[in-house]
Structures are given as C-alpha cells and as structure tokens.
Amino acid sequence: xxxxxVLKLFLLTTLLCxxxxxxxxxxxxxxxxxxxxxxxxxxxxxSIESFKKEYLKAGENVQAIKRLEQxxxxxxxxxxxTLDSAGNIKHxxxxxxxxxxxASLNKDLVNRDITIPLYSFIGLEDLERIKFDLEQGKRxxxxxxxxxxxxxxxILTRQNGNFGLENKLLSEELYGNSTETDPLGARGSQVxxxxxxxxxxxxxxxxxxxxxxxxxxxxxxxxxxxxLLFNDNYNDRAKTMDYEKNGIQYKIFIRPxxxxxxxxxxxxxxxxxxxxxxxxxxxxDYYIYLIILVLLLIVLASFYYSKKIAKPLLQINDTTSRxxxxxxxxxxxxxxxxxxxxxxxxxxSLSTTLHSHINxxxxxxxxxxxxxxxxxxxxxxxxxxxxxxxxxxxxxxxILEDDVAKDKKDYYFNAMANEVxxxxxxxxxxxxxxxxxxxxxxxxxxxxxxxxxxxxxxxxLSLDIADKQLHVHKHLSGTRVVANQHRIEQVxxxxxxxxxxxxxxxxxxxxxxxxxxxxVKVCVENNxxxxxxxxxxxxxxxxxxGDTSRDxxxxxxxxxxxxxxxxxxxHGVQYGVTNTEEGVLFYFYLNKKL
Numbered sequence: 001x002x003x004x005x006v007l008k009l010f011l012l013t014t015l016l017c018x019x020x021x022x023x024x025x026x027x028x029x030x031x032x033x034x035x036x037x038x039x040x041x042x043x044x045x046x047s048i049e050s051f052k053k054e055y056l057k058a059g060e061n062v063q064a065i066k067r068l069e070q071x072x073x074x075x076x077x078x079x080x081x082t083l084d085s086a087g088n089i090k091h092x093x094x095x096x097x098x099x100x101x102x103a104s105l106n107k108d109l110v111n112r113d114i115t116i117p118l119y120s121f122i123g124l125e126d127l128e129r130i131k132f133d134l135e136q137g138k139r140x141x142x143x144x145x146x147x148x149x150x151x152x153x154x155i156l157t158r159q160n161g162n163f164g165l166e167n168k169l170l171s172e173e174l175y176g177n178s179t180e181t182d183p184l185g186a187r188g189s190q191v192x193x194x195x196x197x198x199x200x201x202x203x204x205x206x207x208x209x210x211x212x213x214x215x216x217x218x219x220x221x222x223x224x225x226x227x228l229l230f231n232d233n234y235n236d237r238a239k240t241m242d243y244e245k246n247g248i249q250y251k252i253f254i255r256p257x258x259x260x261x262x263x264x265x266x267x268x269x270x271x272x273x274x275x276x277x278x279x280x281x282x283x284x285d286y287y288i289y290l291i292i293l294v295l296l297l298i299v300l301a302s303f304y305y306s307k308k309i310a311k312p313l314l315q316i317n318d319t320t321s322r323x324x325x326x327x328x329x330x331x332x333x334x335x336x337x338x339x340x341x342x343x344x345x346x347x348x349s350l351s352t353t354l355h356s357h358i359n360x361x362x363x364x365x366x367x368x369x370x371x372x373x374x375x376x377x378x379x380x381x382x383x384x385x386x387x388x389x390x391x392x393x394x395x396x397x398x399i400l401e402d403d404v405a406k407d408k409k410d411y412y413f414n415a416m417a418n419e420v421x422x423x424x425x426x427x428x429x430x431x432x433x434x435x436x437x438x439x440x441x442x443x444x445x446x447x448x449x450x451x452x453x454x455x456x457x458x459x460x461l462s463l464d465i466a467d468k469q470l471h472v473h474k475h476l477s478g479t480r481v482v483a484n485q486h487r488i489e490q491v492x493x494x495x496x497x498x499x500x501x502x503x504x505x506x507x508x509x510x511x512x513x514x515x516x517x518x519x520v521k522v523c524v525e526n527n528x529x530x531x532x533x534x535x536x537x538x539x540x541x542x543x544x545x546g547d548t549s550r551d552x553x554x555x556x557x558x559x560x561x562x563x564x565x566x567x568x569x570x571h572g573v574q575y576g577v578t579n580t581e582e583g584v585l586f587y588f589y590l591n592k593k594l
Contacts, residue, residue, distance in 0.1 A: 013301045017294050025287060037273055041240065041251055044076055048255055048267055055082060055267070059260050062091045069211075078271035079217045085264045086150045087225025092117040094203045095124075095212055097134050099142065101195035106146070109193055114151050116142070120222055121156065121165035124212050127202060133163040134200045142193040145174060147229055151191060159194070169222045173230045216245055217270050220252055224268065236264065249273040312340045316347060323351050326358065393420075443484045443570050447593045450513055450520060451476035453485065457492050458511070461500065468505045475512040479520045480593040487567045488590070492522070494560040495586045499526035502584070518594065519573075523587045530579035539577065540565040564588075 051072055058064040065082070072080045082090045098115045122130060144153035154171040157164040174190065203212065211217055220243065236256040243250040253269040312332070319332050331351060332344040396412040454476060458465070465472055481488075499509050507527035514521040531539065540561050568575045568588050575588035 014298050017298050017301070021291065021294050024290075037251075040271070040273075044078055044251070044253060044269065044271060045240070047072065047076055048080070048253055048269060051080065052255065052257055052267060056257075056260065065091060072269075076271065077275070078269055079211055079214055080267065080269040081211055081221070083221065083224070083266040083268050084150065085148045086152055087221070087228045087266070088117060088150065088152065089119060089211070089221060090265070092119060093201055095119055096201050097140075097197060098199040098201070099140055099193075099195040100198045101142075101193045103194040104192060106191055109146070109151065109191065113198060114142070114193070114195075116151075116153050116156070118165075119212055119218055120167045120170075120225075123215055123218075124203070130163075130165070131200070131202075133158060134197060136197055136199065138197050140195060140197055142191070142195075144170070144191055144193075145229065146189055146191045151193070152225075152229070167222065169226045170229070173226050216250070220250075220270055221268055224254065224266075243270075312336070312344065316340075316344060319347060319351070323347075323354065443487065445482050446485055447480055447482055448485045449478055450481045450488075450522060450590065451478050453489055454492060454511055454513070454522075457489060457496060461493075461496055464497075464500050465509075468500065468503065470500065470503055470506070471508045473508060473510045475510070477513050477515055477520075479513060479515060481520055481590040482593050483571055483590050484567075487570075491564045491567050491588065492524075494564045495524040498560060498586070499524050499584075502526060502528045504528055508582070515592070516589075518592055519589045520592050521587055521589050523585055525580060525585040526583050528583040531577065531584055536577060536579075 051068060054068050055065060058068065069080050072078060084090050093115060096115050096117050098113055101110055101112050101114060104110050139159040141157045141159060142151070142153045143155040143157075144151060146152070152170065153167070154174055155164060155166045238256065239252075239254040241252045241254075243252050249272070251271050251273060253267070253271075255267040255269075257265055257267060259265045315332050319330055322330055331348045393416050396416045400409065400412055454474065458472060458474070496509070496511070503509055503526040509527075510523070510525040512523045512525075514523065565575070571590070573589045573591070575586075577584065577586050579585075
C-alpha cells in the first residue's frame with residue numbers, strides 16, 4: 001500500500017512539475033515578449049498624456065520642461081521632447097548659432113537675427129572640430145527653406161567655402177528630388193541667406209540636454225521633420241511606429257497638440273525594446289538549468305511526500321512514549337484537519353491536562369514537605385531551647401524539695417516564673433516564625449505613617465531606654481507607606497529592642513527615615529561594638545546569638561531578627577545590617593504611597 005501511494009505521488013508530482021514547466025516555457029517564449037512590450041507601450045502612452053498636461057502647465061518655463069523630460073526618461077527609460085510646427089526641437093537655444101542676416105532675395109528676412117539649432121547638423125562629440133569656424137563675426141551662407149515663418153537651414157557654409165554643415169535628409173528632399181519642381185508644396189519655400197555670426201551658444205555642465213547625445217533619437221526627429229515638410233499626405237494624427245536600428249527594436253510615439261499660443265506642436269518619444277529582447281533571451285538560456293532543477297525537485301518532492309505520510313504517526317508514537325515516561329516537554333506539531341490532526345490535538349490536550357495536574361500535585365507535595373520541614377525544625381528548635389529553662393526549673397524544684405534554702409524560696413519561685421515566661425515567649429515566637437516560613441502566609445497591605453509607628457514604639461520602650469540612660473535621637477519625616485502595619489511594628493520593635501540591648505549605658509541610639517523617589521529607608525543605629533564580619537550574615541538565622549550567655553541572660557531567644565527577616569521578605573523589600581564608625585546600623589526599605 002505504501003509503495004502504491006508513493007508511486008502515485010511520484011507520478012502526480014512529475015506530471016504537475018512538467019506541466020508547470022511547459023506552461024512557463026510556452027508563456028515565456030511565445031506570449032511574454034509580446035505581453036511585456038504591449039504593457040510597456042500602453043504605460044508609456046498613458047505617461048505621455050500626463051506629460052502633455054504637465055507640459056502645458058509649464059508654459060514657457062524652459063527649466064521646468066527640461067526637468068519634465070529628464071524625469072520622464074528616468075522613470076520609463078524613454079527619450080522624449082517637444083517639436084514645433086516645422087519639426088524643430090523646441091528650446092534648443094543652448095546648442096545653437098545666432099546669425100544676423102544682411103543679404104537675401106527675400107527682403108523680409110534681411111537684417112534679422114535667426115537662431116539655428118545645431119543638433120540637426122552635428123553631434124556634441126564633434127563640437128571641438130567646428131567651434132573655430134562658428135566664432136562671432138564670421139560670415140555664413142544659409143541654404144534652406146522657410147515654413148510656418150520659420151527658417152529651416154539645410155546647408156551652412158562659410159563664405160570662403162572651406163567649411164560646411166549639411167542636414168542631408170532635408171537637402172536630399174530639397175535638392176535631390178529632380179522630378180518635382182516644388183517639393184515643399186504649400187508648406188514653404190526655398191530661401192538663401194547671408195549674414196554674420198552674432199553668437200554661438202554651446203551646452204555646458206549639467207545644463208546640457210541629454211537628447212543631444214542620442215544620435216538615433218535625433219535622426220528619427222530629422223526624418224519626422226522631412227516627412228512633415230515634404231510629404232503632402234502626412235496627417236497630424238497620433239502615431240506609434242516601429243523602428244529597427246542595428247538589430248535593436250524601437251517604438252516611436254508622436255502626439256500632436258496645441259501649445260499655449262494655439263500653435264501646433266508635437267510630443268516626440270522613442271523607447272528601446274532591447275531590454276525585453278535581452279530578458280527573453282536570458283530566460284531561454286536559463287531553461288536548461290531550470291529543467292535540471294525541476295528534475296531534482298521531482299525526486300525531492302516524491303521523497304518528501306512519502307515521508308510526510310509516515311511522519312505524523314512517528315511523531316505521535318514518540319510523543320506518547322515521552323508522556324508515558326512523564327515527559328511533557330514536547331507536543332505533536334501536526335496542523336492537518338484530518339483524523340491524524342484530530343488525534344494529535346487530543347493527545348496534546350491530554351498531555352497538557354496531565355502536565356497541569358502533575359505540576360499541581362508536585363506543588364502540593366513540595367508545600368507538604370516544606371510544612372513537614374518547618375514542623376521538624378520547630379520541634380527541634382523548641383526541644384533545644386527548652387532544655388535550659390527546664391534544667392533551671394528542675395534544679396529549683398530539687399532545691400525547694402530538699403528544703404536546702406528556706407530563706408530563698410521567693411527567689412527560686414521568681415526564677416521559675418521567669419523561666420516559664422521565657423518558655424511561653426519562645427513558643428509564641430516559634431509558632432509565628434513557622435507561620436511565616438510555611439509559604440502560606442499572605443500579607444494584608446495598608447497605608448499608614450511610618451513616623452507615627454516609630455514614635456509609638458519608642459514610647460512603649462521608654463522604660464527600657466531610661467533604665468540604661470540611653471539617648472534616642474529621631475530624624476523622622478511624615479511619610480505614608482504601603483505595608484502591613486502590625487508586622488512592620490514588630491520589625492521596628494525588634495530592631496530598637498536589639499539596639500537597646502547592645503548599646504552601652506549613657507550612649508546614643510539614632511532612628512531616622514530617609515526619603516527616596518519611590519521608597520523610604522528606615523534606619524536604627526546604635527553606639528557599641530561592631531558585629532564581626534563572620535557574624536554579619538548569620539545574625540538573621542534562627543537561634544543565632546553572637547554572645548550566647550549574655551544574650552540569653554538578657555532575655556534574647558535569637559528569633560527576633562529571623563522573624564523580622566521573614567516579615568520583610570514577605571513585603572518584598574530590601575533590608576540589611578552594616579557596621580558604622582560609632583556602632584551598628586540596621587535598615588530596611590518600604591514602598592511609599594505616591
């Protein structure tokens with residue numbers, strides 16, 4: 001069955017690829033060239049109409065018109081210019097010679113300045129050869145025609161006869177046609193003029209028009225001018241013509257129009273079809289490589305389809321094996337909407353559900369382990385801490401039973417009461433610490449003034465402060481904070497109590513709050529001995545005492561800082577301790593109410 005499917009897919013893929021290849025080949029070799037040329041021609045025709053509108057808007061602004069011609073060429077790779085009614089390129093004063101006439105059979109043309117465009121006689125590449133003969137003051141004879149009140153020279157010669165320029169197309173039509181006595185007909189008449197060169201204007205720099213460098217384009221304009229002047233059957237309708245030169249196909253576009261003065265003018269454009277021919281030739285040469293590539297794709301495609309059928313089943317098998325081993329890291333990436341896709345979706349949903357429940361179960365187990373660890377530590381800690389007070393109680397009871405110190409009964413009873421109070425305080429603090437460390441306690445936040453809390457606690461501890469004749473200096477700001485007020489009171493009490501306990505008599509305790517952009521820093525600094533570096537990190541541990549005997553005699557259970565640490569961590573704020581020049585500084589941060 002698998003071989004049959006693979007064979008069918010292979011044949012189908014082969015036929016499909018061959019059909020696509022044949023379609024592309026026929027389309028490229030038969031239809032593409034004509035289609036591309038037609039689209040290009042239609043696009044240029046549309047753009048010529050837009051050019052016509054912009055040209056009429058420009059009026060006599062020569063710079064704007066030249067900019068339009070250059071932009072048209074840049075956009076369409078098509079040469080374009082405008083001709084007057086006699087077929088001369090308009091606005092060619094930058095490549096011309098001006099002659100002041102002084103002799104002619106036509107008296108209306110005597111004593112006039114006639115500007116003759118030079119593009120119809122010579123190209124820019126031959127400019128240096130003729131500049132000397134066209135210098136100002138030299139005499140020139142003009143043979144040509146006059147049409148629509150415009151002199152169109154066919155031959156320019158120096159009076160000494162050693163220099164001459166000729167528009168061969170016009171001169172052949174004018175002088176070479178022996179069968180016609182009046183080749184111009186009603187369009188004009190022949191003229192003969194003589195005069196002095198008044199001015200030679202040559203294009204310079206970036207001002208020069210680029211059409212002067214395209215002799216093919218200039219020759220087509222000259223041929224159009226010859227037909228316009230000498231062909232009586234020529235009409236002024238829009239024309240699109242084909243032209244071939246040196247094996248290159250061109251399209252020529254001629255569009256008559258009325259300029260701003262109401263005179264007939266022509267838009268003349270020419271584009272080369274060579275890029276199309278080159279593209280088609282390149283495609284034909286490329287087909288040999290394309291066929292090889294398609295054959296390779298056929299083999300790869302058949303292999304791909306055969307693997308594609310089995311791949312989803314292999315993925316399902318691999319994923320279910322991982323699920324059986326409680327590995328839910330992978331899912332089946334099958335996107336199809338058939339039965340395999342539905343099965344894959346159901347397995348993925350099952351994997352997600354199992355993963356979620358197993359994770360929840362693991363979290364519950366971890367919490368249970370943490371609670372069990374907390375209980376064990378609680379029992380261990382209480383057992384350890386209760387040994388000393390129980391031993392003291394046992395000793396006192398033995399002394400009282402033996403009636404050894406009858407006169408000190410009150411002392412031993414008071415000692416036993418003190419130890420009972422200490423055991424009670426120890427159990428309360430251990431229960432509270434266990435609650436914080438269980439991971440289930442949630443802080444209820446509220447807004448309050450931290451300076452009021454500090455003032456209240458200092459008042460509560462005033463007797464302890466007075467007993468040691470301590471001097472408390474407070475630098476507080478009335479700042480509102482967001483925290484659990486009861487627990488923060490507990491932290492402040494622990495810090496100040498700790499400061500009182502470790503400050504020598506008649507020394508200073510400094511309590512301050514420092515405002516920061518979003519936080520307030522609460523500091524409790526006391527005079528006294530600094531904390532040894534090896535003890536700085538350990539003082540936050542439960543039951544840790546730097547001086548065990550001294551701390552216990554003063555009522556310290558070693559739990560106050562551990563409880564403070566847990567409260568501050570549940571608030572998610574920074575805290576710490578550092579040695580100063582005068583003693584030790586405890587601090588913590590709280591979030592301000594903005």
